[in-house]
Amino acid sequence: MTTSIDLTEHCLSSQTLISGVMLTVKCDQVQLANGNISQREYVTHPGAVVVVPMLANGHVVLEKQFRYPLQQVFIELPAGKMDSGESMLATGQRELKEETGYTAGQWVKLGLQHPCIGYSNEVIHIYLAWQLLAGQHQRDNDELLEVFDASFQDCLNMIENGQITDGKTMIALLMAEKYLACHPQLIHL
């Protein structure tokens, strides 16, 4: 990214504040572009993949899941963290199968997003998947979620009326909408 002034912040020292079961949090002392010293606290994350799985009738496979930090059930697309050494596509295929039971014959990458640039290095890769084949999910006993499907237009309506507020799900659906507008043979909106 070109900028007229150098905005780069340089690491002077790095400390791990938490190395938890789920979260790793670091605090780095940094030199700002103006020479001043400051500190940056942030979550380190292995990256994630979100999938827009499209059924033959144009419906999208979704999940309802309770998210503890916000104390509410969210409507979400299948998604999950990348395992060490795993490719983006392999993560998407694994998470789709594990969470919903579906496998997909066709995959296309729609792009990526950074959900939380202020305090996390997470990146979320976004895939559209179709030619779905139903199968047995592989959720573990403590992974409690409900799988359902909705028409693409209903998904867009749920974004507009505030029923879908999960950022990764909003972005993936809105990017899929643009992709499908250019590839209308894939779906009957």
Add this chain to the structure above:
Amino acid sequence: MTTSIDLTEHCLSSQTLISGVMLTVKCDQVQLANGNISQREYVTHPGAVVVVPMLANGHVVLEKQFRYPLQQVFIELPAGKMDSGESMLATGQRELKEETGYTAGQWVKLGLQHPCIGYSNEVIHIYLAWQLLAGQHQRDNDELLEVFDASFQDCLNMIENGQITDGKTMIALLMAEKYLACHPQLIHL
């Protein structure tokens, strides 16, 4: 949100792991809906506001900012955290003025999103603002960013070609696109 089974997770005990300069991180012991005990680690956040500021010529006011967790410069909309007791609208007005110098005569709320439901309780409220009046920014010495503007179509192109990957900026622009499609008098796309 209706679910066929109860997915609620109940807090058994809560512990603050970090109460840092920027981040507060908690770890709660919880009872899952199936009765099992697990733990949830998450960042607590005061909430934030992002603004799509529209100039009279239909251009959008943007910023370039270095984001340390990802070690890169991002193209972003003006945004910031809510101060204690501050209304959403007041936050949007304050951040727009502080970061860019602009004040806006018209504000409309487009919705909200949750950027990071797995490990943060952050909510981001989304506003469109127009009738902009230029003025002096109020950035502090260590808040280093570059303000510029781009046509709305260029913003959409930058999402499509991957130059804009900041989640809050993508969602706000894509929601603004839908709002403006229904209110074409506001902009010459």
